[in-house]
Structures are given as C-alpha cells and as structure tokens.
Amino acid sequence: MQNKGFIKVFSIILTAICLFYLSFTVVGRQYNKKADQYANGDLALKSQYLDSLSTEKVYLNYTLKQVREKEIGLGLDLKGGMNVVLEIDAAEVLTTLANTDDPQFNQAMRETVIQNRRGSASDFISLFQQNYEQIDPNGRLANIYSITMGDRISPTASNGQVISVLRDELTSVANNSFNVLATRIDRFGVVAPNIQKLDRAERILVELPGITEPERVRNLLQGSANLEFWKTYNVSELGLYFNELNSRSSEYAMAQRSALTAETTEVGNEANGDEMEEGTAEEDAAIQDTTNTIGTTIITPDGEEKKIVITKSFVEYFNQPYFAMSGAMGPVVGTVSKLDTAEVNFLLNRFKDVFPADVRFKWGFKPVDQRETYFELFALKGDGSRRGPALEGDVVTNARADQGQQGSAWEVSMTMNSAGASRWATITGAEIGKSIAILLDGYVYSAPTVNSRIDGGRSQITGNFSPQEAQDLENVLRSGKMQAGVRIVQEDVVGPSLGQEAIRDGFVSFIIALVVLFIFVIMLYGIIPGMVINGALLLNFFFTLGALAAFQAVLTLPGIAGMILALSMAVDANVLINERIKEELAGGKTPRRALEDGYKNAFSAILDANITSIISGVVLAIFGSGAIRGFAITLVIGITASFLTAVFLTRMLYENRMEKGKWLNLTFSTGFSRAMFRDYNFTFIQNSKGVLT
Incomplete structure (x- = not known):
C-alpha cells in the first residue's frame, strides 16, 4: 500500500487529538458526579458547588468552566431543558421607522400583526407589503419612510425598493437582538446553549439544555435591550460618604455576629440538654440551622433567592477598595469577589441614605x-430630575470596531443621530476628564474617559482592547440602535427525567445492536477477520466522538441515529472488502495477493458509496436545522471516519501481520457462511408453484 507512512502518522495524530478532546468530557463528568454527591439532590447546592470551582484550574491548566465548555454537549432530548423560538417585534420596528399617523399604514400594520400571530408561511414584512397594497393599491411607502430615512430611501423609490431597505433594517435589529440574547444567556451560565437565526429574519431559535427554571428564562429572554450612557463620579468625591457607610456597616456586622453567636450558643445548649444520648449529629444539625433566623433573604439581579448574613464591614468585602486608597481617581469603587456581590448590594441599599440622591452603583460585566x-x-451619577442616564442608546446609528493606524491597539468608532450628537456634545463638554459609563441591561461594559468635547456625533473609544473585546463593545453599542421587544412564539420544555430515559433507551439499543453485529461478523468471516472488523468499528466510533468533541458539537438522539447509520455503512465497506478477498482466494491467488487485489477492487465501490452519502449529509447539514442538522453532521463525520478505518487501517494491520508470517491461512469464511451462502440450496421456482396454485 502506498503512502503507508503518511496514513500511520495521520492516524496517530488523529488519535491524539481525539483523546485530548474526549478527556475533557471524562474530567467534566467526574466533577459533575462529585457535585451530585455533594448536593444530594439539591440542584441549587449542585450549582453552587460547580460555580465555586468554575475558575479553579482542574485539568491541564484549564479551569473547570473551560473544561465544561469543551465537553460533548447533550441536546434537549437527552439532557432535558428548554427550546424557545423568539420573534422580534417587527411591527414596533416598522412603526418606529415610519413615525406616521397614516390611517392606511396603521390599518395594514394591525392586520399584519393579527395574521402573523395566527400563523403564516410568509415573513412579517412580506405580509405587511401585501396588506398595504391591498388596502391602498396606489399607496407609496416612500412617501412615509423617505421622511425619516431620507439618507436611504428617496421619495421616488418603489414599494419594492422600500421593502428591501426595511428588510435590511429588520435583519440589523435581529442581529443586535441576537448579540444581546447571547450575552444574557452567557451570563445565565448555561452549558452548551444553542442560539441560531432562523430563515425568517425576525425569528431566533434558543435551546438551553439543563434548564430547570423556565420562568426565569422567559423573563430573561423577553426583556428589551437597554443601552444607556451615564455620567460618573470620581471615587475621591465620595470619600466621606464611604467612610460613613463603612462605620455604619461595621456596627451592623457586629450586631449580626453577636446575634449569630448568641443563637448558636442557645441552640447548642438545648441540644446538649435534651438529647445528650443521641451524640453530636443532632447537635451539629441544630447549630447549622441557626442561620435560618439570622440574616436576610434577598432576590439577586438574576432572579434567584439568596440568604445573606453580614459579618464584615463594607470595606472588608473588597479585594481592592479603591475608595479607601488615597489619590484614587476614576469611577471604579473597587473589586469584589463574585461570591460577595450580594452582600455589597445589600449594604449599599440598606445605607443608601448616606450618599447623595443621584448616586447609583453598577457592576462591571466582565471579571x-x-x-x-x-x-x-462603578459609581454613576444620575442626570436630570429623574436622576437617570445622561443619554439613551437609541441615538446610536452605527458602531464599528477597527484596528488603529499602523497596527496599533483596537478601537471602536460610534456615530449618533442629530439629536443624540447635540446632546452628546453638551455632555462631553461638561465631563472632560471624567468617565462616561456605557451600560447594557444594567451592567457596565466600558467607561472611557472624555478627553475633549465631541461635536458631530462621531466618537472614538480607545483602550487596551483585544480584537474580541472591541467586537463585543461594537455589539453592545449596536444593540441600542433600535429597541425592539421580543416575544416567545413557540416553547417546549423537556424534563430531565425524560432526557435520562432517552439516554438509557438509546444506550441500551446501541449496545444491543453493536453486540449482535459483532457476533454476526465473527460468524460470517471467522474469529480474526471478524475481530478486525469489530476493532475498526470501535475505532470509527472513537474517531466520531472525538470529532464531535473537537467541534464542540451537541449530541442528540438524531445524532446517535446518524452514528449508528455511519457504523452500518462502515460494516458495508468491510463486507465489500472481505467478499472481494474471498473471490480472489477462490480464484487461486495467494492470501497476500488476494488481500491486495481485494482492497484495490473494492475501493472504487466504497468511495462512490461514501461520496454520495456525504453529499446528502452536507446538503442536510446546510439546509436543515435542529435534529436534521445534528443527524447530518454525525453521519458525515462517521462516514469519513469509516473510510479511514475500513479502507486503510484494517489493510495496514493485515499487511503487518502477513509480513511477519502470520495470518497466512485466513479463508475469510466459516461453516456458517458456507452453509448459508454457498451450500444452501432452495429451488424458489419449483417450490413457488405449490404456493401459487
């Protein structure tokens, strides 16, 4: 066989890559098992355990969070979770762009909304165009949209041209919403989520495996994006207020510690007096329960209930308390562990009367x-009588991330409309030397310092941005271009018990099919050829799983079906090869010559069959979605792996053994196969006469 060295090196490299990526799944499953044992059925405790280790390096310098991201993900049908189809409020987008009271326009919009909610094969904009032209056959959309979108739509534009621009605008809004949803879901902490745009521009598919709180997900997904620009305080301006807060929080913490100590002592004495003969287990349980009456239950920004007990002063919760450092400048109060943010929020809210009425505190989005x-x-400064943001994000018309001149650091350019540009010039002129915080959904993404007054609405945001950070900031700024709500048009929740049942049934059926197949090929070709085929099938399965892990694909039931189908095609390839070898042996050739000719003569048939199947799989993967796409991807990977194992690796094994003088007496047949396919004689024509007459 030619290129034997290349095939050997390629196989070794492929095996190493598959082992590397599959090892993350093994490690992740081990920690998941430890979390289950620790939580003992308490999902909140399990989540807390995994979160506490998420940033710890647990394997090959990777953190647990990175390990879990590299696992083979399980789809909704295997793990349980939530499948949601979201629809952008296209009516709000088109109405906002039009800004008109035209009765025909409003009537067409109402009818389109009704038809769309009833269900239609056409997208929203196509329905709107049909309804508008039916209501007013001579109506011109350009007369409406050229007023507010004069830079893109001329007064003489046809309805088709206007619709094309509106479709682009809706796609842009959908892209912005997609980015916002991806950011929110990332903050939600879902492992291996699937977010993709559907054929209709206004619809987005979200799959969240392992979700156990659907109501929280609904609230998370349906909120509108809220981009804001806030003025900020320098922490040095708030020094006296922080000193007062620290003093009062210290007294509060001391009272909490005293109450906790007193109640623990009282419960411990009761346990010792009443149940001395029961040992220490009951005492420990009683003492642990004392925190049920001490502390406060709060609702976190993510909607979770959390009970906190303040045992430290405000400054002690900070890793780097900039507000307590002399000469500190800028809006950053300090850095806090994610485990202590709830306590800091509680203290800021409890003693908010310490600060001026326009002070607001917000957390940065990224660690x-x-x-x-x-x-x-961050310490923000409310603006105006409402003490809110200085500027809303809907004034941003465009944002773009670019690398600076001569390969310098990345920067983000931002453009505003005329109203926003005027207000922006006033804000930046008054805040020179201070920072303007950019917030999305209540989290600070960036807080650039104003160097000079910015006229014309064109700004450059610079900093030590990586390409990814610059792209993220661009997406944040674009999200405020059009605030459009989203609604859930389809929702499916799969319980974890159903997912476990699907895993068990799928695994059992797969093992049964594999065992039957292994036994059959051994009965058909003998022990050695049969075990070679079985080894090739197992190697094919290993390569397929390794490729899925490397591409971070999600495994679903249709995906498992694709793997089984690929295994069956791998069997076909081995059957073709072995049957051709048997024919060559029957023709009187030596085993080594029969082996060489058998592989050579079967190659073209195997190649043709695999190429046609791969083409079908690629078409399904491109045009399909969800279960169909998962089936197609695993099928293509499995067929490719089967070609390598059946055509090349098995041949290398046979040639290696025969070169060493072994396996030279193989016949590739057994008594069973000879009895079934050569010696068995049944005259179908003669015996059919008795049946037909």
Whole structure:
C-alpha cells in the first residue's frame, strides 16, 4: 500500500487529538458526579458547588468552566431543558421607522400583526407589503419612510425598493437582538446553549439544555435591550460618604455576629440538654440551622433567592477598595469577589441614605482577573430630575470596531443621530476628564474617559482592547440602535427525567445492536477477520466522538441515529472488502495477493458509496436545522471516519501481520457462511408453484 507512512502518522495524530478532546468530557463528568454527591439532590447546592470551582484550574491548566465548555454537549432530548423560538417585534420596528399617523399604514400594520400571530408561511414584512397594497393599491411607502430615512430611501423609490431597505433594517435589529440574547444567556451560565437565526429574519431559535427554571428564562429572554450612557463620579468625591457607610456597616456586622453567636450558643445548649444520648449529629444539625433566623433573604439581579448574613464591614468585602486608597481617581469603587456581590448590594441599599440622591452603583460585566473571580463596582451619577442616564442608546446609528493606524491597539468608532450628537456634545463638554459609563441591561461594559468635547456625533473609544473585546463593545453599542421587544412564539420544555430515559433507551439499543453485529461478523468471516472488523468499528466510533468533541458539537438522539447509520455503512465497506478477498482466494491467488487485489477492487465501490452519502449529509447539514442538522453532521463525520478505518487501517494491520508470517491461512469464511451462502440450496421456482396454485 502506498503512502503507508503518511496514513500511520495521520492516524496517530488523529488519535491524539481525539483523546485530548474526549478527556475533557471524562474530567467534566467526574466533577459533575462529585457535585451530585455533594448536593444530594439539591440542584441549587449542585450549582453552587460547580460555580465555586468554575475558575479553579482542574485539568491541564484549564479551569473547570473551560473544561465544561469543551465537553460533548447533550441536546434537549437527552439532557432535558428548554427550546424557545423568539420573534422580534417587527411591527414596533416598522412603526418606529415610519413615525406616521397614516390611517392606511396603521390599518395594514394591525392586520399584519393579527395574521402573523395566527400563523403564516410568509415573513412579517412580506405580509405587511401585501396588506398595504391591498388596502391602498396606489399607496407609496416612500412617501412615509423617505421622511425619516431620507439618507436611504428617496421619495421616488418603489414599494419594492422600500421593502428591501426595511428588510435590511429588520435583519440589523435581529442581529443586535441576537448579540444581546447571547450575552444574557452567557451570563445565565448555561452549558452548551444553542442560539441560531432562523430563515425568517425576525425569528431566533434558543435551546438551553439543563434548564430547570423556565420562568426565569422567559423573563430573561423577553426583556428589551437597554443601552444607556451615564455620567460618573470620581471615587475621591465620595470619600466621606464611604467612610460613613463603612462605620455604619461595621456596627451592623457586629450586631449580626453577636446575634449569630448568641443563637448558636442557645441552640447548642438545648441540644446538649435534651438529647445528650443521641451524640453530636443532632447537635451539629441544630447549630447549622441557626442561620435560618439570622440574616436576610434577598432576590439577586438574576432572579434567584439568596440568604445573606453580614459579618464584615463594607470595606472588608473588597479585594481592592479603591475608595479607601488615597489619590484614587476614576469611577471604579473597587473589586469584589463574585461570591460577595450580594452582600455589597445589600449594604449599599440598606445605607443608601448616606450618599447623595443621584448616586447609583453598577457592576462591571466582565471579571478583571484571569480566574474570573473579581468584578468592578462603578459609581454613576444620575442626570436630570429623574436622576437617570445622561443619554439613551437609541441615538446610536452605527458602531464599528477597527484596528488603529499602523497596527496599533483596537478601537471602536460610534456615530449618533442629530439629536443624540447635540446632546452628546453638551455632555462631553461638561465631563472632560471624567468617565462616561456605557451600560447594557444594567451592567457596565466600558467607561472611557472624555478627553475633549465631541461635536458631530462621531466618537472614538480607545483602550487596551483585544480584537474580541472591541467586537463585543461594537455589539453592545449596536444593540441600542433600535429597541425592539421580543416575544416567545413557540416553547417546549423537556424534563430531565425524560432526557435520562432517552439516554438509557438509546444506550441500551446501541449496545444491543453493536453486540449482535459483532457476533454476526465473527460468524460470517471467522474469529480474526471478524475481530478486525469489530476493532475498526470501535475505532470509527472513537474517531466520531472525538470529532464531535473537537467541534464542540451537541449530541442528540438524531445524532446517535446518524452514528449508528455511519457504523452500518462502515460494516458495508468491510463486507465489500472481505467478499472481494474471498473471490480472489477462490480464484487461486495467494492470501497476500488476494488481500491486495481485494482492497484495490473494492475501493472504487466504497468511495462512490461514501461520496454520495456525504453529499446528502452536507446538503442536510446546510439546509436543515435542529435534529436534521445534528443527524447530518454525525453521519458525515462517521462516514469519513469509516473510510479511514475500513479502507486503510484494517489493510495496514493485515499487511503487518502477513509480513511477519502470520495470518497466512485466513479463508475469510466459516461453516456458517458456507452453509448459508454457498451450500444452501432452495429451488424458489419449483417450490413457488405449490404456493401459487
């Protein structure tokens, strides 16, 4: 066989890659098992355990969070979870762009909304165009949209041209919403979510495996994006207020500690007096329960209930308390561990009367350390009588991330409309030397310092941005271009018990099919050829799983079906090869010559069959979605792996053994196969006469 060295090296490299990526699944499953044992059925406790280790390096310098991201993900049908189809409020987008009271326009919009909610094969914009032209056959959409979109739509534009621009605008809004949803879901902490745009521009598919709180997900997904620009305080301006807060929080913490100590002592004495003969287990349980009456239950920004007990002063919760450092400048109050943010929020809210009425505190979106443990707290300054943001994000018309001149650091350019540009010039002129915080959904993404007054609405945001950070900031700024709500048009919740049942049934059926197949090929070709085929099938399965892990694909029941089908095609390839070898042996050739000719003569048939199947799989993967796409991807990977194992690796094994003088007496047949396919004689024509007459 030619290129034997290349095939050997390629196989070794492929095996190493598959082992590397599959090892993450093994490690992740081990920690998941430890979490189950620790939580003992308490999902909240399990989540807390995994979160506490998420930034710890647990394997090959990878954190547990990175390990879990590299696992083979399980789809909804295997793990349980939530499948949601979201629809952008296209009516709101088109109405906002039009800004008109035209009765025909409003009537067409109402009818389109009704038809769309009843269900239609056409997208929203196509329905709107049909309804508008039916209501007013001579109506011109350009007369409406050229007023507010004069830079893109001329007064003489046809309805088709206007619809094309509106379709682009809706696609842009959908892209912005997609980015916002991806960010929210990432913050929600779902492992291996699937977010994709559907054929209709206004619809987005979201699959969240392992979700156990559907109501929280609904609230998370349906909220509108809220981009805001806030003025900020320098922490040095708030020094006296922080000193007062620290003093009062210290007294509060001391009272909490005293109450906790007193109640623990009282419960411990009761346990000792009443149940001395029961040992220490009951005492420990009683003492642990004392925190049920001490502390406060709060609702976190993510909607979770959390009970907190304040045992430290405000400053002691900070890893880096900038507000307590002399000469500190800028809006960052300090950095706090993610485990202590609830306590800091509680103290800021309890003693909010300490600060001026326009002070607002918000957390940074991204952690500041490599272990993703610490987050920055920003001091914002409310503007106007409402003490809110200085500027809303809907004034942003465009944003773009670019690398600076001569390969310098990345920067983000931002453009505003005329109203926003005027207000922006006033804000930046008054805030020179201070920071303007950019918030999305209540989290600070960036807080650039104003160097000079910015006229014309064109701004450059610079900093030590990586390409990804610059792209993220661009997406954040674009999300405020059009605030459009989303609604859930389809929702399916799969319980974890159903997912476990599907895993068990799928695994059992797969094992049964594999065992029957192994036994059959051994009965058909003998022990050695049969075991070679079985080994090739197992190697094919290993390569397929390794490829899925490397591509971070999600395994579903249709995907398992695709793997089984690929295994059956791998069997076909081995059967073709072995049958051709048998024919060559029957022709009187030596085993080594028969082996060489058998592989050579079967190659073209195997190649043709695999190529046609791969083409079908690629078409399904491109045009299909969900279960169909999962089936197609695993099928294509499995067929490719089967070609390598059946055509090349098995041949290398046979040639290696025969070169060493072994396996030279193989016949590739057994008594069973000879009895079934050569010696068995049944005259179908003669015996059919008795049946037909």
